[in-house]
Amino acid sequence: MAFRHCTVRLRPRPPPGGVEDTCGREAVAEKEKCKVTGLKDLQSVVKQGDIMLAGFFRLHSSKPSSIVTFRESPQQPDCFSFKSREFRYIMAMIFAIEEINNSLLLPNVTLGYMIYDACFNTHKAVKTTVNFIASEVIPMQENICKPRAIVGSASSSFSIIVGRLLGPFYVPQISSTATCKCLSDKKEYPSFLRTVPSDAFQSAAMARIVSHFNWVFVGALQDNDDYGKQGIAQFANEAEKKGHCLDFIETLPSVDEVDKMMKLGEDGTIGFALQRGSIPGFYEFLVNLRPFLQNSLCSENAFLLEFWEMTFNCSWSISTTKLRTCNCIDDLRNFKTEFTDVSHMRVTYSTYTATYALAHALHDLQQCIPGLGPLHNGTCAMITNFKSWQLLYYLKKVTFSIIKAETLFFDQNGDPPAVYEIVNWQKNNESALDFKVVGIFDSSYPQEQQLSFLSRDIVWNDGSRKVPSSLCSYPCEPGTRKAARKGEPLCCHDCIDCPQGQFSNETGSPPNNSPSGVKLLKQKHVVVQNKDSSSNEGKFITYNMLFFLMVVVAFIPAYISTQGKHTIITEMFAIVATAFAFLGCSFVPKCYKMYKKIK
Incomplete structure (x- = not known):
């Protein structure tokens, strides 16, 4: 699909050696609707519209910044290594805008775009965001192109920077790649949403x-x-x-x-x-791209010229290089490239849906009926002059479907399902x-x-389809019990024989670790005595239980803190102590009474 209009200011990368591109540095075929404020070291592609959407992508890599001495004007890091996949993300946004403009979703309204290359550099990210904020505070009568929302930025770290700057102005920011859980915090990032799940x-x-x-x-x-x-x-x-x-x-x-x-x-x-997604017509849109307009090398998309040079190993510059001169006869259909591979579109599809989310929010804003609107006193925002926070309200409430049956909506944190x-x-x-x-x-x-x-x-590491096991220790067989290994996770244990008086009759089940004294408590302690001694028996039983409670309170922490054979010694001590308690409290008083009677 060739571009049909050349209505914007182009900001292509300067050619090597300062040779002018044959397309020229600027092309304006009709009166601009608003003035685009930009920075000379930021590459961008712009197309005019009634409502401007900004895009923020990382089309290039950048070299690490050199140490700044401040003896001369600090230089921004150079951008290099054009990324075809990121260029496909950009084109997905442009394709979505072209579809929306040719549909009835926003009648009598045309969307435009201002797409910037952050070049994997935080300095450029900050500069671009400040440029957006400047357009937010400059009065509209200055005729400045004001981006009403931003698609991007290209990563969690960049989105954090951009989100903190845009948040106080409530400019909607919707990302197709940022997944950091931190961005769900609406106190820190009140205007951030995304079409990819949180980590x-x-x-x-x-x-x-x-x-x-x-x-x-x-x-x-x-x-x-x-x-x-x-x-x-x-x-x-x-x-x-x-x-x-x-x-x-x-x-x-x-x-x-x-x-x-x-x-x-x-x-x-x-x-x-x-999740992958399909975009009908997108492949044809990509392979039909041509860097020309009405028989001249003029394109709305400055990035397309650079992509053409990289893909076809040619140059638009009139120079003495050994590279052949680029032409418009070359056909992307004849080249298998990452750019035209639409078989596994994931981020590409998320970028596409992010653009449509903004369009549906604008649609809901446009369809508002005065007196029945969601704003104060039932008022509505005007599609020709609305505030950023008003669009943000509709964006948070939006629910829509594209192509597939899946429905996209955002939760209270701005996250999709x-x-x-x-x-x-x-x-x-x-x-x-x-x-x-x-x-x-x-x-x-x-x-x-x-x-x-x-x-x-699933094919596993041994080439089979049998699910591998992942255990530190196997379950203990009947007759044995677990003994924790010192300094290792709780999943790791040894299997040792159950001590005398305990049992384990199932694989993997814990043994009955109760001391014999517990079993003694379950038995009825019956002593045949005359009625006059019944009150004394009650006292003896009470003493038994109190002493037993003291043994148990001391036994539990001691048992937990010991390992291996020492646990058996601890159990034996508790059993013996409990037995002596019962014997002492029950029979010592009786023996004493018998002794006194005999004496």
């Missing part, structure tokens, strides 16, 4: 899987960053609540992602993935990794129905 759901789902396979003794691996460490900490907490033990928590070294996946794949790994695909990493005949869906986790279902598995499709 809190993933940690709980991981613990549910461990319980599903009866894995009692497990280890955990985490990435060497806040995301990995916080996620595993939440998982450990959930697992321990369910009675599981963690043998270790190890940090993965910083290796290439592909190598890391291959190493884990050799272990028959199962993991979580965001958590839906994960459970995938098994399996090696194919070419020794490459395939990701086979073997289960689903859906938090919107009742708890007993949230996790569903196709266990027969």
Whole structure:
């Protein structure tokens, strides 16, 4: 699908050596509806509309910042390494806006966009956000393009920065990638929402899987960053609540992602993935992109020019380089690229739905009937002049469906229902990794129905389909009991013979550890005496019970704190002490009375 209008100011990356692009640095084919305020070191692509939506993506990587001496103007880190997958996310947002503008969802209203590249750099993230805030406080009569909401940012760490700056202004921010549990805190991030589940759901789902396979003794691996460490900490907490033990928590070294996946794949790994989605017409939209307009090299999308150079190994610059000159004859259909691979769209689909969530919120705002509105005294916001907090109200209340039967809505924390695909990493005949869906986790279902598995499709680390066991110790056989191992998790124990006077008649059941004195209490203590001595017998029984209680109170902590053979000694001491208590309290007074009578 070729771009049909060239109505905006372009901000392409300067070509090597300062040679001008043949497309030129600016192109304005018609009068701009508003003025775009930008920063010269921020790459962006803009298209005019009645309501402007901002996009915040990480299209490039950036080199670490050098030490600033402040003897000259500080330089921003260079951007490099164009990321085709991130470019697909950008195009998903643009495609959604084009669909919405060509539908009846927002009649008589056109959406525009201002999409920025944060370049994996916090300095640029802050600068872009401050630019958004500036447009919020500048009066509208200044004719400044004011983004009414933001799709992004591109990660949890960036969303935290952006969310804290935007929160006081209540500018809606909806992310398709940020998963940190911290962003659910509405006191800190009042205007943040997302179309991906919070990590809190993933940690709980991981613990549910461990319980599903009866894995009692497990280890955990985490990435060497806040995301990995916080996620595993939440998982450990959930697992321990369910009675599981963690043998270790190890940090993965910083290796290439592909190598890391291959190493884990050799272990028959199962993991979580965001739910895939399909976008009808999106593939045709991508492969029909062309960097030209009416026979000139002018495009609304400055990023497309850079993508074209990378994909077709050419250059738009008029220079003496050995690269061939780019042309518009090249066809993306003839190239198998990550950009045009729409078979496993996860973040792409989340970006698409985030854009539609804003459109549906605007639709509900536009359809408000004066006098029956949700605002103060039944008033409505005007689609041509509304406040950020008014759009945020509708966004939090929005409920809609796209394509599939799934319904998207947000809870009180701005989180959607958590839906994960459970995938098994399996090696194919070419020794490459395939990701086979073997289960689903859906938090919107009742708890007993949230996790569903196709266990027969899972290939484990030994190449079989038999579920491996994960125990520190096997259950104790009848006639033996558990003895905890000092310094090891509770799941680890030794099996030792039951001491005399105790029994265990089932595999894995705890032995009856009650001392014989307890059994003595269950027997009726009958002594035939005359009626005159009945009151004395009551006193003796009371003394028996008090002494027994003292022995029990001393026995319990002593028994818990001992291990191995020492537990048997403790039990024997308690039994003997209890027996002497009964004998002493019951018969010593009688023997004393008999002695006095004889004397």
